[in-house]
Amino acid sequence: MDRNFDRALALVLKHEGGYVNHPKDPGGATNKGITIATFRRYVNANGTPDDLKRITTAQAGIVYRKQYWDAIRGDELPDxxxxxxxxxxxNSGPGRAAKYLQAVVGVAQDGRIGPATIVASKAKPAGAVIDALCDARLSFLKRLKTWGTFGKGWGSRVSSVRFEALVMIKAAPPAPAKPVPAPKPITPPDASQRLPTPAKRGFWAALIAFILKLFGRKGK
Structure with a gap:
């Protein structure tokens, strides 16, 4: 269930922006954060730079889902x-993101999010995982040689990601309440268990009195 994919994609695209061809960016020209090589791999094998400039949000969604969201098993991680x-x-590759998450939740850092990582991620408070992951990510970025050029933007991005991720926790629907079992119906007692009515009690009392009186006369 990709409950958060569309929302997460919209936030990512805000940071990635439009067409950029920065000379110091090792990734080369990008649009919506997608390089021409990636565009050709997932969208159009014969795509041109002009096609990349005209990439739609729907096309970008195909790339981001296949290359990143599915790789980190986003539909199985906590909100x-x-x-x-x-x-x-x-921003830094699925393998690196996976290793940093695994370090935060305390499982083997193999760079592939599997069942053990999913379970460990759900076992810790989501807010604590988000804070620790964003802290570690920022430390990693500050060690890069390109921090001087892109550091201000990266720092702002990590800060925004932290905020929006924490908001997602609060917006997550509550876990469904356990159904309360219906009370058992009260079964009325059968005739043998019912108390005698006043009329019946009077009848039996009169009968017992008559028998005692009868035997009393014979004894005389």
Missing amino acids: GVDYAVFDFAV
Whole structure:
């Protein structure tokens, strides 16, 4: 269930922006954060730079789902954690994002999110996982040689991701309440268990009195 994919994608695209061809960006020209090579791999094998400039949000969604969201198993991670890992993956690669999440939740750092990572992520408070992951991500970015050029934007992005991811926790629907069993119907006692009515009690009392009186006369 991709409950948060559309929302997470919209937030990612805000940070990625439009067409950019920065000379110091090792990724080369991008649009909506997507390179021409990635565009050709997932959208159009014969795509041109002009096609990349005209990429639609729907086409971008195909790329981000296949290359990042599915890679980090976003549909299985807790609310908020899914977006924090997703944005990290878009910015620095799914393998690195997975390893940093695994370090935070205390499982083997193999760079592939599997059942053990999912279980461990759900076992910890989502807010604590998000904070620790964003802290570790920011520390990683500050060690890069390109921090001087892109650091201000990266720092702002991580801060925004932290905020939005924490908001997702609060917006998550509450867990369904356990159904309360209906009370058992009260079964009325059968005739043998019912108390005698006043009329019946009077009848039996009169009968007993008559028998005692009868035997009393014979005794005389």
